[in-house]
Amino acid sequence: xxxxxxxxxxxxxxxxxxxxxxxxxxxxxxxxxxxxxxxxxxxxxxxxxxxxxxxxxxxxxxxxxxxxxxxxxxxxxxxxxxxxxxxxxxxxxxxxxxxxxxxxxxxxxxxxxxxxxxxxxxxxxxxxxxxxxxxxxxxxxxxxxxxxxxxxxxxxxxxxxxxxxxxxxxxxxxxxxxxxxxxxxxxxxxxxxxxxxxxx
Amino acid sequence: xxxxxxxxxxxxxxxxxxxxxxxxxxxxxxxxxxxxxxxxxxxxxxxxxxxxxxxxxxxxxxxxxxxxxxxxxxxxxxxxxxxxxxxxxxxxxxxxxxxxxxxxxxxxxxxxxxxxxxxxxxxxxxxxxxxxxxxxxxxxxxxxxxxxxxxxxxxxxxxxxxxxxxxxxxxxxxxxxxxxxxxxxxxxxxxxxxxxxxxx
Numbered sequence: 196x197x198x199x200x201x202x203x204x205x206x207x208x209x210x211x212x213x214x215x216x217x218x219x220x221x222x223x224x225x226x227x228x229x230x231x232x233x234x235x236x237x238x239x240x241x242x243x244x245x246x247x248x249x250x251x252x253x254x255x256x257x258x259x260x261x262x263x264x265x266x267x268x269x270x271x272x273x274x275x276x277x278x279x280x281x282x283x284x285x286x287x288x289x290x291x292x293x294x295x296x297x298x299x300x301x302x303x304x305x306x307x308x309x310x311x312x313x314x315x316x317x318x319x320x321x322x323x324x325x326x327x328x329x330x331x332x333x334x335x336x337x338x339x340x341x342x343x344x345x346x347x348x349x350x351x352x353x354x355x356x357x358x359x360x361x362x363x364x365x366x367x368x369x370x371x372x373x374x375x376x377x378x379x380x381x382x383x384x385x386x387x388x389x390x391x392x393x394x395x
Numbered sequence: 396x397x398x399x400x401x402x403x404x405x406x407x408x409x410x411x412x413x414x415x416x417x418x419x420x421x422x423x424x425x426x427x428x429x430x431x432x433x434x435x436x437x438x439x440x441x442x443x444x445x446x447x448x449x450x451x452x453x454x455x456x457x458x459x460x461x462x463x464x465x466x467x468x469x470x471x472x473x474x475x476x477x478x479x480x481x482x483x484x485x486x487x488x489x490x491x492x493x494x495x496x497x498x499x500x501x502x503x504x505x506x507x508x509x510x511x512x513x514x515x516x517x518x519x520x521x522x523x524x525x526x527x528x529x530x531x532x533x534x535x536x537x538x539x540x541x542x543x544x545x546x547x548x549x550x551x552x553x554x555x556x557x558x559x560x561x562x563x564x565x566x567x568x569x570x571x572x573x574x575x576x577x578x579x580x581x582x583x584x585x586x587x588x589x590x591x592x593x594x595x
Contacts, residue, residue, distance in 0.1 A: 352583070361568050361588070368560040368567075370563075371563035372559075372560035383557070384560060384564075387561065387591045388587075388588060390550075390590075390595065391589070395590065
């Protein structure tokens with residue numbers, strides 16, 4: 196992901212609309228790709244993704260010349276969505292917010308296991324490829340944990356590092372049980388792990 | 396691991412002593428190797444393992460011509476020890492036995508993470524390489540879970556497959572936290588996961 200060069204001239208209204216259009220298209224491509232990867236596996240073609248997203252094939256090939264670039268963009272987009280959910284949860288002042296966010300993170304990881312495995316195989320590390328967005332999510336988890344501690348909604352002896360480790364543990368457990376494609380089974384395993392965080 | 400050909404003649408007392416000696420030596424090599432792999436990593440030489448086990452270097456090289464064979468033997472030996480502990484726990488009629496066994500399995504996995512990673516990298520699967528001993532351990536977990544269910548010492552909605560998945564999840568969580576070499580930190584992560592199994 197290189198950043199765009201600055202515009203040589205102030206944007207006209209037409210330029211801005213074009214850019215907003217491009218952004219929406221890119222987002223539609225990423226969400227469609229994420230869904231197709233989760234349901235059909237990573238073998239789905241760029242052309243099929245374009246067709247299902249309702250954009251021209253050129254749009255997808257231009258943005259994502261290599262499939263790995265698309266995997267990475269999908270994974271980063273997923274974390275951005277989790278960060279957006281975390282912001283909503285943080286605003287709501289609910290001590291249960293920690294559990295809601297962690298459930299979403301665990302479900303998300305289980306759904307996107309194929310993309311994540313491909314990135315690991317290609318030696319991409321999200322914490323290196325997208326340090327800001329990964330750090331944002333970690334910070335939100337730490338904030339919500341602090342609130343849950345204050346509300347005695349979580350056991351006193353659990354740290355933010357342990358919570359992040361348990362999210363990774365949930366992915367592994369779900370994979371071990373072969374439950375990646377069963378939302379209910381994956382959710383139950385996540386629930387078992389999250390219940391271990393409750394005060395006793 | 397090929398099995399030994401049967402003896403051509405009935406064993407004399409001397410033969411039996413020799414064989415018992417050989418078995419003890421092999422066991423000493425495996426336990427020493429396990430400890431050295433855990434503390435010093437997989438780079439430790441066969442000669443060093445022999446020296447620390449107090450056997451001749453030929454004994455180690457003869458039993459384990461390739462390092463992978465030693466990794467596999469160490470991993471299988473570890474499962475055998477867990478099976479032995481499971482048998483003791485099963486005999487004790489204690490509903491907490493399930494938790495004791497799972498704690499030991501999680502701690503053991505964290506200690507032996509280097510050996511296990513090497514086996515995975517070499518595409519060894521313990522469930523294939525040593526199906527009997529792996530199945531024994533799974534059966535013991537299922538038995539102890541059934542007893543814990545009967546004693547209401549475990550939540551009613553957890554299955555044996557989920558319990559095995561949580562053991563794999565604990566390894567991953569401990570690795571994610573970088574806690575493989577800290578017994579206390581690894582044990583705490585294991586505890587968080589095990590507490591999720593308690594009835595609420």
